Amino acid sequence: MAWRWASASVVGSSHIQNGDRLQDAYAVAEIGNGIIFAVVSDGAGSAKFGAFGAWLICRFLSVRFREWVRANPDLPSDEVLADWIDELRDRISAIATQRESTPRQFAATLAAIVVTPDEAVTLHIGDSAVVGRKGTEWDVLCWPENGEYASTTYFVTDDPEPRLNISRHPREHDAFALFSDGVGDLALSHLEQNAHPRFFDPMFRPVDAAPGEGRLIELSAKLATYLAGPSVCERTDDDKTLILISEG
Secondary structure (H helix, E strand, C coil): CCEEEEEEECCCCHHHHHHCCCEEEEEEEEEECCCCEEEEEECCCCCHHHHHHHHHHHHHHHHHHHHHHHCCCCCCHHHHHHHHHHHHHHHHHHHHHHCCCHHHHCCCCCCEEEECCCCCEEECCCCCEEEECCCCEEEECCHHHHHHCCEEEECCCCCCCCCEEEEECCCCCCEEEEEEEHHHHHHHEECCEEEEEHHHHHHHHHHHCCCCCCCCHHHHHHHHHHHHHHHHHHHCCCCCCEEEEEEE
């Protein structure tokens, strides 16, 4: 099994106007035996170190999954995954103490997936999302979760425990997309609680048709141009991260 993907992360127009940096982070990695891992994290705009928190989440989970796959024939259990999140929170807390800050200042969301020949496992905290293609249909594997109040969500650093959702799916999907909430209004119908085929179908055609494996450099550049373009920025001024993964 081979994988190919296009990925991009661009700063939102509102952040540019305010002189803020990109708060999103992401990672994609093939980790052996036909297994691919991807993660998107969106740092809270109100958190001083939100961008660093997002980067740390992506880095930590990428390393953990790679180490696990090298040493184990099966994917980690839900209990192990929850332990990893606890370890991640402890690491953020230690870094916050070093910087004379608090974990809340590193607040960031989490949407991750690991796909093997037999199953797909998702980890989710907050308002990013993961979808999968089965035949001609798009299934939302992780629906964005908003907090108690408008424009709020959940973060890895929430006390006393994060709102972690872990789900396991049989390998019925041949393509996956992960995206931060800046893409959500384009990609999802919140009224019907489903994914927009008219968004994902044309986005995936060049990825499906591309030769080669791994990250598609030219398509990734075109994806970044699209996400930063006026047709998208007119609809959302937030940071935008999108990963498009197709099975070769």
